[in-house]
Amino acid sequence: MRILFLAGGSPATVFAFAPLATAARNAGHEVFVATIEENVPFVEGVGLPPVPVAVMADLEILARDGSDRPAETLRDPVRQMRLVGRWYARMARGSMDGLTRLTESWRPDLVVGGRLAYAGQLIAARLGVPYVRHPWGLGDWGGYDVGGAEELASGQGGAGSDPLPAPAMALDICPPALVPEGSASAEPGQLLRWIPANLQRRLEPWMYTKGERRRICVTTGTRVTEEKSKDENTFDALGRNSDFLRELAATAARLDAEIVVAAPDDVARRLREELPDVRAGWIPLDVLAPSCDLIVSHGGTNTSMVALNAGVPQLNITKMYISEAQSTLISDFGAGLTIPVAEAGADRVEAACEELLSRPAYAKRAREGAADMAAMPSPAAVVGKLEDLAAA
Known part of the structure; x- marks a missing residue:
């Protein structure tokens, strides 16, 4: 089986799924990691094969528009989440050309992406393969998806209108003990033990x-x-x-x-x-x-x-x-x-x-x-x- 993992805009997003990607490779599956150019050293550092599909500086330019007002939005969690979701949706559009080129020559059977890695959902839908959402952290992230879906449905940015399909499987890294009594986990789905991953060095x-x-x-x-x-x-x-x-x-x-x-x-x-x-x-x-x-x-x-x-x-x-x-x-x-x-x-x-x-x-x-x-x-x-x- 071929599995395409999609990282986000920071090294932490690589470290989040490195244990699962490594386990998949150890089970005999082919694993590629689609990422921004700036994350390539971190993907290499955790022993996974990176494929750069975009440059972060270019994506950040695409993510901004004249209606964004970060200073004001940062004081309002609801607006903050919607704005961040819209930003990541625009960056997803900017990654699609690179992802399309990759998947034309290396077609995955499954795509795994983190929260806000909307390009993973889009490329999986276009290929007709299952998409698995892998959390980057704990807490309720649904408000980000509201902004992401709004942006993708708007068709802004010259890429046409794209729906935000639901994942075929959502992984849940929240220890059950941390879920408040009487409420559901923020990311209900298949439980997955979170294991740390980071770059190593000679130990003293x-x-x-x-x-x-x-x-x-x-x-x-x-x-x-x-x-x-x-x-x-x-x-x-x-x-x-x-x-x-x-x-x-x-x-x-x-x-x-x-x-x-x-x-x-x-x-x-x-x-x-x-x-x-x-x-x-x-x-x-x-x-x-x-x-x-x-x-x-x-x-x-x-x-x-x-x-x-x-x-x-x-x-x-x-x-x-x-x-x-x-x-x-x-x-x-x-x-x-x-x-x-x-x-x-x-x-x-x-x-x-x-x-x-x-x-x-x-x-x-x-x-x-x-x-x-x-x-x-x-x-x-x-x-x-x-x-x-x-x-x-």
Whole structure:
């Protein structure tokens, strides 16, 4: 069987489905990953074959139009979701030429795409093959699909009108214990155990061994950079802002704890100069997390899932509804705390860190969440469900 996986616009979307894609390859299936040019090193880094079908800079130009007002929309979750859905629908259109060329020479039997990867749904419908939706994170994402469907139905952008077909199968990575009593999972469907995946490097003993002091990991993901964004209201500006990362690290350093900052090496060099007692660099988060007592981050979907998988309490500083919805679900479960970025002054962040470190209930709930996650069906088991779907 040939399976085409479709990544989104960030490395986190590659890491999200890497375990399932790897399991499919290990089961003997052919797997390609369609992605943007900028994600090719990350697909290669997790051992999967990438096929670039677009360039992110070109897609971002297509995604914008004069009616978008991000600064205003960011303050309204409903409008934010619809706008993000419309943006991703426009980017889906921009990927269709590349996907069409790929599938003319390599026709898949099944397409797997993440939330907001609408091009996967469109290409699967055009080929007449099943489409499987693989979540990137937890929480209710239905509001994004409203905007995506509106954009595709409008026929804007010169590509004609496309419906947004429903997936033949939706995967569900939410541990059942996190689903509030009396409600359904945000992505009901075939349960799939979430397993961390990220780029690796040579390990040193301190990365995976716990010392005598409490250990706090501070990170804002893989895309943090020293380059300043021209528009701080863009949707991923918080995760890319190196000043925000340094502020979090400096605040954590006020506590009696060992501070480890997981960040790209160029950002880490400057941070080590400013905070010489802090360890910083490109550290595999899946290796580091089990040795930590707390993970402080921007609430990125991959980062907070790594913390949950490791059974470690987390403090998430959120700006986008995407991260806030997942962080709130974890906080409501009792495995962490969430603070909106507008309220995240140093004193409040420090107090939240101290609360998470000093109250054993948070660590207990985090371990319970990790145990529930570990009991879910493995990627290898779900590959069999994909085989049945393709054969039906």
